[in-house]
Amino acid sequence: MNPAEEVPAVEGATAPGPGGAAVEPPSTPFTQVRERYAELVELITKYRAAYYNDDAPLVSDAEFDVLYSELEQLEALHPELVTNDSPTQVVGGDVSVAFAAVDHLARMYSLEDVFSLEELEAWLLKAAASVEKQHGTPPKWLTELKIDGLAVNLLYRDGVLVRAATRGDGTTGEDITHNVATIKDIPQRLHGSGFPSEVEIRGEVFIASKDFTALNEQMVAAGKAPYANPRNTAAGSLRQKDPAETAKRPLRMYVHGIGAREGLETATQSETYAQLKDWGMPTSPYFKVLDTLAEVLEFIAHYGEHRHDLIHEIDGIVVKVDDLATQRALGNTSRVPRWSVAYKYPPEEVHTKLLDIRVNVGRTGRVTPYAVMTPVKVAGSTVEMATLHNQDVVKAKGVLIGDTVVLRKAGDVIPEIVGPVVALRTGEEREFVMPTHCPSCGTELAPAKEGDIDIRCPNARSCPAQLTERVAHLAGRGGFDIEALGYEAAAALTNGPGPDPAENGGAIAPAGPGPLVSEAEVFNIAQLDLSGVLVWREIRSKGEGTGRFQQVPYFYTKATAKKPSVPTKTTEKLFEELEKAKSQPLWRVLVALSIRHVGPTASRALATAFGSMDGIRAASEEALANVDGVGPIIAEALIEWFGVDWHRDIVDAWAAAGVRMQDEVDESTPRTLEGLTIVVTGTLPNFSRDEAKEAIITRGGKASGSVSKNTSYVVAGENAGTKLDKAESLGLKVLDEDGFVQLLAEGPAGEPAEGPAGP
Structure with missing residues (x-):
């Protein structure tokens, strides 16, 4: 009897009802489990076919993984449900009828996936214990990136490529030899000598990230929809019936294993990679042989942080036992090897x-x-x-x-x-x-x-939406840095409440104007009547939204029979912060004006060069353009902006309200960084990014956002990232925070005698 049928007879059966009619029995827990199991099998089979055979996924990888994990859990709890054609018992997808079916000489397996570091640690500790029990020594772990591509099996006979096939169901794949022959990375003949008379070399075909971006730019320029992602584009390219079409796609390949290998004398996976490279096969630059679990976790953390700096897209890390004899001893299940595991990063x-x-x-x-x-x-x-x-x-x-x-x-x-x-x-x-x-x-x-x-x-001057955005911008961290004047407060000030969101698909549509009709009056908000400013708020029940909305006061408390309406604590804080903002430096005032192209870098340069708003307003376009970090485009934008009367009114109103329009020149600050270009990257304990830039500029230096050969110093804090990597590759001088402080005080002459130190 099929184990799946060994369930109580009452379940799924019908019983006679009144008059002999069949009546469905009440659903039992096991009936529900069996129904969910059948539903999962059907869904996963459908999604897997769409992914592997049609290159048109119906769900994301993350959603598929959740369903697959649920299926595995059900099968662990109810092994009697498992059949040979369960998705957990087979590899990959079916073979498309559009291509000839070919059998692999050695089976191609999938990898066991884990989705948390705790699961990975458990897997590695279990595998290590098994290896130590058999061999007496702990394993070395070959750790590499999991390329988001299409698995391909290459068959070489006497060093000549005779066949290429997809993984298919693991035993049988699709013959894509003519299409693979168009990939420049793959040699038609192996280099050197010493290769077996027959060898299967396996790897992933992919499209590099920068090539995929360029390909999609071409598609959009031609009026066509861009491709969804590199993996499916690569898979679809290999399944073109005309190899000439495949040749138009920027396909690449990295190899990462061998199937049939009789006569190949290598003892480890890493040695095999070196041999493959000697034969002219493209191997990944992203792998290491590691000794400990801690090193594996460090590898995962590093590439989790730098995954978007790589040649290709990845969705995880693969860890393999490096020793081939140990791999053979550990063996495989029906679907996955026991000597390898894939850790998958959280979905993006x-x-x-x-x-x-x-x-x-x-x-x-x-x-x-x-x-x-x-x-x-x-x-x-x-x-x-x-x-x-x-x-x-x-x-x-x-x-x-x-x-x-x-x-x-x-x-x-x-x-x-x-x-x-x-x-x-x-x-x-x-x-x-x-x-x-x-x-x-x-x-x-x-x-x-x-x-x-x-x-x-x-309608720049009077459009409520534009005014909202400008007010939110001037209060932002790059402008006056007014914490209590966030976007919602800016919208409440400049737009009256629109229609009930429940009648507008849940969207809050403002209907201006509000009490603030120009940013010129932003420093006079305390004199405006804010007591009647209302906003829509969703009514919540037990922490959940109800889809119903009500209007509530934004800046004032709600009046009760015992207490009148008064400004909220946040509103009082807003009034205090507006007063403090009046003393912000000139460059922040410039940023706050929303002049096109004029951001923090150009504003700092202008403030340093001219010292006052009057000096900037009086400067010619040529004089503005000659400022380092400004140039002709920003200079033209400045002349145009100050040429509009209501723009000038904003500056005059802010000045009248007490906003500082001239920087105080601190003659005591030494010009220690004159002529130097400095890049600050990472987190410094005692400097915010803006404070570090200001310290550089006030001492005559240039604060740059990008590293180049013209950079004088790179100041690197915690989590410095790719800018530090580039600085080291260019041989630039790298300082930690202490070195930076010394440089600010003494200039290059104060550089540590033993040279700068990185973090």
């Missing part, structure tokens, strides 16, 4: 629903579409909105409102919609239509000048 790419595409009006009037999505966790944070840049990008990505979309968020990078999952469309999706009039003030939208892709609201 997920699928979610695109609920709507709306537009935002920025502080310069630029109208930007953005996506509103079902909230989803990716790269450690919950994301529900992502920019779509402009209407051409929306069109190029091919997304429709209602699509399931691929969302990517790399670390701290702004979340990006990669593209739609076309296979999941229902026909109810609709196209996004760019508005013709400003959603905030109703002004007709137009490009700033002929040929511009972006469209803008030309």
Whole structure:
């Protein structure tokens, strides 16, 4: 009897009801388990086929991993459910009928995946114990990057490439020899000598990150939708029926193993890699043989931090027992080797629903579409909105409102919609239509000048949305740094509450104007009547949103029968911070004015060169352009900005309110860094990034954001990252914080006698 049938007879059976009619019995716990198991098998089989055979995934890797993990847990609890065709018992996908089926000489296995460092530690400790029991010594771990590509098996006979195949189901793959022959990395004939008469060499075909970016730029320029990700693009390229089409794609390959290997005399995996490299095979530069678990964890942490600086995309780290005899002794399960494991990083790419595409009006009037999505966790944070840049990008990505979309968020990078999952469309999706009039003030939208892709609201002075953005910007960390004046407070000041969000799909649509009608009056907020400023707040029940909203006072407390409405503590803090902000240095005032192209770097340079707002206003375009770090584009923007009367009114109103418009010249500060270019990277305990830059500039140095051969010094703190790596590769002088303080005080003459030290 099939073990899956050994369940109580009552389960799934029917019993006679009144009049002899069959009646379904109540659902039992085991019935529910069996139904969920069948559902998981069906879903995973479908998703795996879409991924491996069609190169068109229906769910993200992270979602697939969750389902697969649930299936493994169910099978562990209920082994009687497991059948030979369970997804946990087979490798990869099926073989497509579009290509000839070919058998591998030695089976290709999948890898066991773990998703936490705790799971990885448990796996490694168990494997190490097994190895020590057999051999008396702990194993060495070959640790390498898990390339996000397509597994390929290359068969060489007498050193000549005779066949290339996909992994398929592990035993049988698809013959893609003619397509693989177009990949320049792969030699048609092995170099040197000493290779077996017949050898299978295995690896991953991929598209390098920079090549994928260039490929998508070409697609968009040609009016076509960009590809979703490098892995599926590489897989689709290898499955082109015409090899000439494959040759157009920038495919590459790194090899990482051998299947059939009779006659190959190597003792370890790392020796095998060296042999493969000698034969002219492309091997990865990203691997190390490590002795301890701590070293493996350090390797994982390093590449988790630097994964976006690599040649190709990765989704994890592979750890293998280096010794080949030990690999053979440990053996394999029906699906995975017992001597290797893959640790997968937290997902950076997920699928979610695109609920709507709306537009935002920025502080310069630029109208930007953005996506509103079902909230989803990716790269450690919950994301529900992502920019779509402009209407051409929306069109190029091919997304429709209602699509399931691929969302990517790399670390701290702004979340990006990669593209739609076309296979999941229902026909109810609709196209996004760019508005013709400003959603905030109703002004007709137009490009700033002929040929511009972006469209803008030309009503710069009175558009409530633009005013909101400018007020939020001037209060930001690069401007006056007014903590109590965040975006929500800026919106409350400049926009009255719009319609009930419950009647607007949950979107809070402002309807201006508010009590603050110009940033010129921002330092007079305490004189405005803020008691009637209301905002929409969602009503919550037991910590959850209800979808219903109510209007509440923003700057004042709610009046009761016993207590009148008074300013909140946050509002009182806002008034205090506005007073403190008046003494900020000149460069911050310049940033706060929202002059196009004028950011912190240019503002510091201007403040240092001219010393006062009057000096900058009186300067000619030529004089402005000659300032190091300014140039002709910023100079032109400054002349244009000060040429507008209401712009000048802002400066005059701030000055009248007591905002400092001239830096105090501290003659005691020595010009120790005259002519030096210094880059600060990482975290310094006693300097914020702005404080470090200011210390450099006030001493005559140039604070740069990028490392080059012209950099004089690099100051490196904690988590210095790639800038430190580049500085070391160029042989530049690297200082820690103590060295930086000494340099500020004494200049190059005070450099430590033994040379600078890195962290």
